[in-house]
Amino acid sequence: MSDPAVTVEVRDAHVSYRVFEEPAMGLKQGFARGRMRRQYRMIPAVQGVTLDLFERETLGLIGPNGAGKSTLLAAMTGLLPLRSGSIRGRSRPSLLGVSSVLRPALSGRRNILIGGLALGFTRAEVERRMDEIIDFAGLRADIDRPMRTYSSGMRARLRFAIATARIPEILLIDEVLTVGDEEFRRLAAERIDDVRSASGSVVLVTHNMNEIRRFCDRVVWLDEGRIRAVGDPAEIVDSYLAAPSHNSR
């Protein structure tokens, strides 16, 4: 068929994880009960998702808290094992999530160097791109301050700038844009375009429906680990917001 090429192919993916039914045990309780292993239940987080991600596409992933959005992204990067089903892709996706900082004690500049080397740049390549990355992060004035002195928006910008310094083929963004300002969102849009124009794909998880409308070509609505609807962003967002089960934020 004449479909655009698939970059990630998710087939009937099931992911469960453990929820412990008792608090973490110290040695004392462990001995008292004669075991260290805690009792747990397997909670199904993703239950049979089938999905294709195409070249040059930005896919939005929406759903209430606990719908399995982040779990699905983690499974796509191989961070969580599948219980059944399969996920195949052209290359390992880069997952960008909300986390603290790279190296809080080091300056923004040093963090760029470290991140760049982890991405597989040589030192010389990082140095050559340094100014570009600093400008992208919009941190020219603050780049030599320790990263722990940055605001959460500045941290998010810097991490985004570093993680996308090498344009990934498959970029998964989990609630990252929410913390940035309008300028950051504009730059993020630029990077998302870079990924797409290099025949890549982007998956965007967010609770912000404006981001969905603005960035996405297609939206998947996840609910309790299953796909509830897929399609045109405007249409899906409307019915998502209208759904009684959904708590608007």
Next chain:
Amino acid sequence: MSTEAVDGSGSSSSEDAPVRPLIDLTSRPTARSYLREAWRRREFAIVVPAQDLRAQNMDTTLGQLWHLVNPALLVGVYFLVFGVIIDTRRGVDNFLGFLIVGVVLFHLTQRVTLEASTSITQNMGLIRSIQFPRILLPAASVNGQTAAFVPALALAILAVLATGELPTLRWLVLPAVLAAQFAFNFGTALLVARIGTTLPDLRQILPHLFRLLFYGSGVIFSVDAFVQSAAWRRAFALNPLYDVITCARWCLLGEPVDLWVVAGLVTWCIVMPAIGFWVFHRSEQRLGA
């Protein structure tokens, strides 16, 4: 709104000649491609520890000089206590040289292990932001601590010369002994980095483990002089640090070395990296979670 776009069009596009074949994203890369990828990014494991070492003493008066002063103090204290204050012999010709070689080499493995045990947990921010072979993190610990150890080694060799030893052909074997220790340290680093992610208590346990090991490694006494039974002496060969230290003393001081000790060292420097890599690689993907 409906589900037409996802399954309907998805299944049709699966087999028509894609640019590149799709790879399974849920399984870990093979050991070979994993190592190749890590090697490609080896600069990380060199530049990052260099930066950390530089950042370490930034707030002190002596600054970068500490990288030399610290090992000098380590060697100096033993020199003072055992060379000047208590002049001990205990069946060793050059006890001071004997002691310093032991202390410095033991210290290296201890530092590498302690540092590596937190190498994953301390870098969660990096792990969660960027996909890269996590083996680079313990590798950075090993490289950093090994680099920081070079001045101490130089001082130890100076101390050996100062106590009346002359270089012999045996000294040429020392690099091989140190390479074996490096390999052993690397394997240990991978193992403790992995254990440290599920058992953060390891950081508290390790110093005590090393204190125990210190006495079992003949760092401050000659095992040959204290242990009469040959069978028991052979048991010491099971201790990798005893093997390293004894072989290094053979090189620098001409102390006797048992064949069992050499065999122990050779075995450890092969087995430990293999164990460490196996353990680390098989849980690589879970390290970020």
